[in-house]
Amino acid sequence: MRVVALFSxxxxxxxxxxxxxxSGQGYGYPPGALGTxxxxxxxxxxxxxxxxxxxxxxxxxxxxxxxxxQYDPEFRRVTAAGAPGVRTVVGRFPVIxxxxxxxxxxxxxxxxxxxxxxxxETTNTARRLVGAESLYVTERLxxxxxxxxxxxxxxxxxSRWLSVGVAIHAITGQNQVIQTATVQSTDPALGDSTGGRxxxxxxxxxxxxxxxxxxxxxxxxxSLSVGISGRLGGTLRALRxxxxxxxxxxxxxxxxxxxxxxxxxxxxxxxxxxxNVDWDGWSSMQSLGDRAxxxxxxxxxxxxxxxxxxxxxxxxxxxxxxxxxxxxYLAAGQDAKERTLAAGFGIPFAFERAIVNFSAxxxxxxxxxSRETAWTFGFGLTVRP
Amino acid sequence: MSVLRNRLVLMAAxxxxxxxxxxxxxxxxxxxxxCPVEQLGIQDTTIEGVTFDTTVGxxxxxxxxxxxxxxxxxxGALDVRAALRFDTLPYTYASKVTHVPPDTVDTIASLDxxxxxxxxxxxxxxxxxxxxxxxxxxxxxxxxDTVTAPLAQLFRPDRLLGTARFSRATISDTAxxxxxxxDAKLLAKVQAKTRLRVGIxxxxxxxxxxxxxxxxxxxxxxxxxRPSRVATGPTVADxxxxxxxxxxxxxxxxxxxxxxxxxxxxxxxxGTPPIPVGVLGVGGLPANRSYLRFDIPQxxxxxxxxxxxxxxxxQLPSPTALPDDSLSIGFWMGxxxxxxxxxxxxxxxxxxxxxxxxxxVRYGVANVRPxxxxxxxxxxxxxxxxxxxRAWFQVKPTDRPHALILQSFVEGIRPGELRFASxxxxxxxxxxxxxxxxxxxxxxxx
Numbered sequence: 001m002r003v004v005a006l007f008s009x010x011x012x013x014x015x016x017x018x019x020x021x022x023s024g025q026g027y028g029y030p031p032g033a034l035g036t037x038x039x040x041x042x043x044x045x046x047x048x049x050x051x052x053x054x055x056x057x058x059x060x061x062x063x064x065x066x067x068x069x070q071y072d073p074e075f076r077r078v079t080a081a082g083a084p085g086v087r088t089v090v091g092r093f094p095v096i097x098x099x100x101x102x103x104x105x106x107x108x109x110x111x112x113x114x115x116x117x118x119x120x121e122t123t124n125t126a127r128r129l130v131g132a133e134s135l136y137v138t139e140r141l142x143x144x145x146x147x148x149x150x151x152x153x154x155x156x157x158x159s160r161w162l163s164v165g166v167a168i169h170a171i172t173g174q175n176q177v178i179q180t181a182t183v184q185s186t187d188p189a190l191g192d193s194t195g196g197r198x199x200x201x202x203x204x205x206x207x208x209x210x211x212x213x214x215x216x217x218x219x220x221x222x223s224l225s226v227g228i229s230g231r232l233g234g235t236l237r238a239l240r241x242x243x244x245x246x247x248x249x250x251x252x253x254x255x256x257x258x259x260x261x262x263x264x265x266x267x268x269x270x271x272x273x274x275x276n277v278d279w280d281g282w283s284s285m286q287s288l289g290d291r292a293x294x295x296x297x298x299x300x301x302x303x304x305x306x307x308x309x310x311x312x313x314x315x316x317x318x319x320x321x322x323x324x325x326x327x328x329y330l331a332a333g334q335d336a337k338e339r340t341l342a343a344g345f346g347i348p349f350a351f352e353r354a355i356v357n358f359s360a361x362x363x364x365x366x367x368x369x370s371r372e373t374a375w376t377f378g379f380g381l382t383v384r385p
Numbered sequence: 386m387s388v389l390r391n392r393l394v395l396m397a398a399x400x401x402x403x404x405x406x407x408x409x410x411x412x413x414x415x416x417x418x419x420c421p422v423e424q425l426g427i428q429d430t431t432i433e434g435v436t437f438d439t440t441v442g443x444x445x446x447x448x449x450x451x452x453x454x455x456x457x458x459x460x461g462a463l464d465v466r467a468a469l470r471f472d473t474l475p476y477t478y479a480s481k482v483t484h485v486p487p488d489t490v491d492t493i494a495s496l497d498x499x500x501x502x503x504x505x506x507x508x509x510x511x512x513x514x515x516x517x518x519x520x521x522x523x524x525x526x527x528x529x530d531t532v533t534a535p536l537a538q539l540f541r542p543d544r545l546l547g548t549a550r551f552s553r554a555t556i557s558d559t560a561x562x563x564x565x566x567x568d569a570k571l572l573a574k575v576q577a578k579t580r581l582r583v584g585i586x587x588x589x590x591x592x593x594x595x596x597x598x599x600x601x602x603x604x605x606x607x608x609x610x611r612p613s614r615v616a617t618g619p620t621v622a623d624x625x626x627x628x629x630x631x632x633x634x635x636x637x638x639x640x641x642x643x644x645x646x647x648x649x650x651x652x653x654x655x656g657t658p659p660i661p662v663g664v665l666g667v668g669g670l671p672a673n674r675s676y677l678r679f680d681i682p683q684x685x686x687x688x689x690x691x692x693x694x695x696x697x698x699x700q701l702p703s704p705t706a707l708p709d710d711s712l713s714i715g716f717w718m719g720x721x722x723x724x725x726x727x728x729x730x731x732x733x734x735x736x737x738x739x740x741x742x743x744x745x746v747r748y749g750v751a752n753v754r755p756x757x758x759x760x761x762x763x764x765x766x767x768x769x770x771x772x773x774x775r776a777w778f779q780v781k782p783t784d785r786p787h788a789l790i791l792q793s794f795v796e797g798i799r800p801g802e803l804r805f806a807s808x809x810x811x812x813x814x815x816x817x818x819x820x821x822x823x824x825x826x827x828x829x830x831x
Contacts, residue, residue: 204829
């Protein structure tokens with residue numbers, strides 16, 4: 001019941017608004033589907049973390065039924081050339097996973113993760129030509145929502161040194177996009193008639209897509225693991241209700257392909273060191289948009305975790321890592337780069353039936369002269385009742 | 386103890402999640418450099434738009450006026466009078482004092498103190514230092530009920546019933562104006578058991594407009610007199626026996642509604658000149674309305690967000706305009722269905738003022754605000770009709786034509802008139818519609 005109640009809280013939570021950022025271009029920012037534990041390592045454990053729905057082979061690590069969810073508020077400061085710095089906050093619930101073992105050598109898991117988060121709010125005032133008049137037009141654009149990746153995956157332990165996994169993905173989600181404009185008229189008589197402020201549009205875009213993925217977790221030695229995974233994207237459609245209220249496809253593209261490889265070394269007692277490389281084929285989403293330019297991107301991560309101090313009788317695992325990646329969409333016409341330093345810890349409770357993980361990531365995102373710094377804090381709870 | 390502690394930890398974790406969702410955010414701007422989409426693609430087009438237009442009169446219909454305008458111009462360009470019908474005159478009366486037994490009546494043998502009382506609307510008036518009203522007997526036979534010319538000829542001295550001159554200061558909305566009538570002429574009508582039809586005319590050589598409150602406006606003119614059963618005239622004892630005669634028309638006998646309306650009506654002896662071809666008229670006496678039907682490209686209505694829509698009309702000077710005269714007109718969305726082919730009916734079916742609960746006023750759903758223009762000017766007038774196009778978004782023109790109706794706010798009360806070039810005028814003068822819009826085709830798509 002506690003879990004149900006917590007889920008209810010999560011589902012009731014509204015997305016929080018932010019504003020135009022380096023990371024919020026195009027269809028949004030990719031949190032990476034990283035579980036809180038992996039976030040603490042900068043993403044280095046991406047291929048090996050059962051709470052990170054990337055490599056389905058990692059699902060075998062659940063071992064018993066489990067549930068994981070997390071909340072990641074992000075505090076940003078954005079500085080654009082010629083503009084004052086702006087602080088905003090955006091809240092995310094990027095990963096939810098429910099897993100169940102099937103026999104002693106297989107696991108199934110259903111997860112939902114954020115593929116792209118498009119939550120922002122921008123306000124821009126500029127002089128525009130409206131009819132024959134040059135008027136001040138204040139445009140306010142607010143977007144809420146994003147694309148979610150719902151994955152049903154299974155893992156199978158082929159042998160002690162190899163496990164494999166496959167998954168099917170449904171890409172869903174919605175973006176409510178509201179754009180309003182306020183025309184500062186020189187003719188008071190136009191005030192009411194034009195509304196002064198008018199809704200340019202209030203649309204809700206829906207997304208439908210599919211993909212399949214597969215992965216393997218290979219242990220050539222007792223202390224070394226190699227994880228590989230790949231996702232093959234199917235068709236991705238953006239939908240909008242037509243005049244009859246039925247969803248109709250307005251743009252079409254492909255779910256980005258993705259592949260990744262990671263190394264995990266546990267040869268030092270109580271310590272895990274890892275590295276990871278991901279490639280995302282974001283450019284396959286280009287035709288889903290109009291003006292936003294999507295680019296394929298690599299993500300490089302390195303990090304690790306080790307035993308730390310005891311807390312209420314339990315061993316605290318501490319983590320650290322770093323990540324370097326390119327974001328999917330150009331910002332201000334430039335590639336948007338992100339450099340992240342991360343740290344975190346995890347504390348088991350209730351005889352390790354529950355684990356609370358915390359992560360803190362400091363990211364610097366740059367695109368040309370624009371710079372964005374962000375602190376993202378992850379609060380994850382994993383329960384294995 | 387450890388179980389309790391673990392539960393507390395779980396609850397604390399839930400609380401962190403729950404409270405974090407209630408953060409109140411500020412938003413700011415790093416635009417336009419980082420705005421995720423480009424500025425609104427505001428586009429602009431100008432079309433003729435009007436596919437049909439016409440001028441329709443007369444409004445209000447004869448006899449339906451709430452106020453009857455009395456109009457006089459020094460140049461004779463306008464001459465509007467009032468016709469009042471008192472088709473039932475009493476020839477007996479029941480004296481309150483002299484009768485024995487009390488249920489008997491006396492025949493009127495004489496009368497005095499005959500007077501015509503009426504109220505005027507000073508807010509709509511154009512007054513001089515003084516105003517002189519003349520009341521004439523305009524009863525005649527063999528003339529159709531609604532014709533004007535034969536009645537206009539009856540405003541002559543031998544038919545004069547009385548005159549009254551009022552200084553500007555004595556004319557008010559609350560006090561009735563009184564014209565003393567000729568007792569002998571009224572007695573003759575009473576004793577002949579005939580009807581009395583009174584015409585009222587302004588007699589001063591000045592530019593005057595005095596709207597007279599009509600029966601449809603709730604303050605009908607009346608005639609009153611003091612009767613007597615003796616031919617030598619009312620005695621002191623008759624002083625309380627005043628008789629008040631109310632408006633009544635018995636003709637046309639075959640149309641009760643029209644007969645009712647014709648109890649008082651405006652007699653337009655010389656009204657505003659007819660509207661020529663290529664011109665649209667609004668207002669005037671008798672008053673006109675203009676009907677404009679539009680054909681807006683469907684793509685603009687259903688695939689764009691209308692920012693502004695400016696209807697440009699070329700105003701032409703009114704031939705009866707006074708130098709400082711202006712007229713306020715409303716622009717109403719027509720609500721007549723496509724089944725209504727009679728334009729006289731179509732211009733009467735339109736939106737009206739909506740009074741919101743907060744006291745604010747909207748001019749229908751379209752909320753096109755009224756405009757006041759000087760009637761003597763020739764100029765291009767811009768009317769913002771964005772609300773009209775937004776309202777038409779949901780209306781198929783095959784179900785309800787996209788029509789705009791121009792109507793004077795003092796219709797039938799003041800003589801002001803506006804004229805605009807119609808779609809049949811020279812190309813440079815025709816109505817145009819400039820539409821500023823934002824395409825919705827890629828709305829929300831980054």
